Amino acid sequence: MDKIQKDFQEISTSLQHNDTSSQTIEEKEIQTLIEQSKKRVSESFEKRSSSNAEIEEASGIFLREYVGSALKLVVLYVDLVGSTLMTRNLSVDKLANVIQTFTQEMSVITSTFGGQVLKFVGDAVIAYFPISANYPLACNTAMRCSRSMITIAQQAINPVISTYGYDELRLKIGLDIGEHSVIQYFIDKKPYVDILGYGISMAAKLSSLAGSNEVVISHSVYMGMHSSLRKKFSELELDPRMWKYIDKNFQPGVWRSRPS
Numbered sequence: 381m382d383k384i385q386k387d388f389q390e391i392s393t394s395l396q397h398n399d400t401s402s403q404t405i406e407e408k409e410i411q412t413l414i415e416q417s418k419k420r421v422s423e424s425f426e427k428r429s430s431s432n433a434e435i436e437e438a439s440g441i442f443l444r445e446y447v448g449s450a451l452k453l454v455v456l457y458v459d460l461v462g463s464t465l466m467t468r469n470l471s472v473d474k475l476a477n478v479i480q481t482f483t484q485e486m487s488v489i490t491s492t493f494g495g496q497v498l499k500f501v502g503d504a505v506i507a508y509f510p511i512s513a514n515y516p517l518a519c520n521t522a523m524r525c526s527r528s529m530i531t532i533a534q535q536a537i538n539p540v541i542s543t544y545g546y547d548e549l550r551l552k553i554g555l556d557i558g559e560h561s562v563i564q565y566f567i568d569k570k571p572y573v574d575i576l577g578y579g580i581s582m583a584a585k586l587s588s589l590a591g592s593n594e595v596v597i598s599h600s601v602y603m604g605m606h607s608s609l610r611k612k613f614s615e616l617e618l619d620p621r622m623w624k625y626i627d628k629n630f631q632p633g634v635w636r637s638r639p640s
Contacts, residue, residue, distance in 0.1 A: 417536035457583035519604030554586030599633035
């Protein structure tokens with residue numbers, strides 16, 4: 381067993397290394413996750429506290445073991461719908477509250493499903509799921525994490541923030557797979573670890589195609605998922621003159637989640 385596989389098994393302990401336990405988290409424990417999220421959001425608005433730094437640091441610890449190497453990852457890019465209007469319509473304090481709440485809860489749900497949060501880019505969260513020997517597991521887990529993010533926004537975050545006079549949050553999510561280089565750089569002599577790869581760029585572009593509370597995935601993710609999850613998607617028809625991107629298997633197909 382190689383080191384990458386061991387590390388992925390460690391961060392996937394809560395999933396018990398199989399698709400069935402991931403489904404258990406999604407179907408049997410989602411209500412618990414919702415209640416926990418509601419509590420955190422309420423506390424964040426009351427105390428303006430957040431645990432993002434600890435979650436983001438966990439990714440750095442993981443990636444430092446692979447500096448100079450390549451990792452196969454499922455990349456998840458989750459963004460807020462209508463964030464431009466938020467920046468115009470909300471005060472600085474209110475906007476900060478919204479973004480903090482969003483990034484906090486997306487980070488926690490990512491960690492719950494065994495993923496790692498790479499970084500925050502404006503109002504977007506970039507996360508990843510390492511691919512070891514079990515390629516379908518990573519695809520299934522990332523997909524279920526995406527769906528849970530939308531559920532948490534709808535049933536946990538929105539009911540709380542609405543009591544403070546905020547509009548509901550709506551998400552758009554993109555998923556892609558690829559091999560990524562792990563790099564280390566320094567700012568004021570302090571080391572930082574990041575990843576570079578086509579999958580990150582593609583996941584961001586795919587999220588831009590998503591509508592409100594939709595997930596858009598590449599052909600590679602679609603083919604890697606369980607058939608029960610594929611049934612929840614339909615192929616998105618795109619103008620080839622406008623969409624010229626392909627996935628790691630040189631497939632141009634893009635798939636969008638059907639309304640639940």
